[in-house]
Amino acid sequence: MHLLLESALHEDRLAGLLVLVSQFERASASGTRDDDLRTRLHLFYLDAVHRGRVDNWDLVDSTAEYLVGGYLLDRPIDLLLQLAASESLWERRVAMIATFGFLKVGDSGPTLTVATRLLPDQHDLIQKAVGWMLREVGKRVSREDLVTFLDANAPLMGRTALSYATEHLDPAERARYRAMPRMTREAMG
Template sequence: MSTVGYGHRDVAAALAEVSDPVDAANLQRFFRTGPGEYGEGDVFVGVRVPATRKVVQRFADLPLPEVDALLDSEVHEHRLAGLLILVRRFEKASGVRTRDDAQRERIAEFYLAAVLRGRVNNWDLVDASAERILGGWLFDRARDPVFDLGADEDLWRRRVALLTTFGFIRRGDASTTLDLAPRLLADRRDLTQKALGWMLREVGKRVDRALLTVFLDEYAPAMGATALSYATEHLDPSARTRYRRMRADGAGVRTRSRGGR
């Protein structure tokens, strides 16, 4: 199906056709959209991810200004559809026979602008896009944008930074993950902790377990419990116990130090 002449409203209408109000209510709860929760204010119409992907296939060539309109929608599934269109477009431009660096750069910059204006603003949106787009674009380039995003206090920008490094890990490069991780150890927000531990675990699984254990030998005492649990998930029980004890001892030292001031 050609998407010439189609726009963001057509994508929204296609999503509405496969929406379900029961799923919408469940998704509102699952993604913590209540007051004070991480997804506060997010709106769902009730479209499952497989159905969203089928809609995206129909609108894969949607013009970028129309994708931008999807990303600016208050509806979560609209933003997800826009991001999945970008991922498809970026991966097509990255193919061996279809490589187009000008197009790849345009999409990467377009995506980064969306991140900076707060449109990639829930964990599934980040996880579906960051490693594929920025992780692909920055692999053989200066990685300053990763550290800039990691230095931002915004939860989603930090998660984009961490998940971008997954694109590097998949290609055997753990360096940026290991440089970024110590800078985020003090961020005890659950979704940062989980992403941090997940990326460290992947370093051990996909690149080199010794790189993970060397990192943990130095930083386990300063890590949050969630990040450490995720990072050590695939280590043997004795190693997991040792790192938990290191963390407990480190927490005890910090508590005594604060109490003595």
């Protein structure tokens, strides 16, 4: 895996990361769970992210929910908040996409927390990730959680995030959120 992740070829790094995910899933299997291996794989992944070896949206999107989100399911989410505050685009995206692991087990809390932190981020890849995970809150966990979040935050959201988040709402509701005037946090007091 080390050689694959050090490759200049995107496809090599993707292959190495998918092997890492597979190893993590095997180490996470009930009955044969290996917490030491899970920790080593998680830390190996974080090191690769920090070193810039996970440097494309598809690399993040196919790995973060497992190697960060899956790892943190029974732990505090402080790491997600640290990643969300990073100057690195890829670390911020890892923070948001990692919350998919929580959504898959019915917990929208981490997604809503990280999304709130990333609302001011105007990078298109962060906007898309925030909107996608919020949409998944409504689809997988609770439409009420999504609507409550949108009622409080839609005026603060970028158009891309709002568009993705409201994609599965009925047309009238979607139009209502999209028609809300844009505001900054400072303007809201």
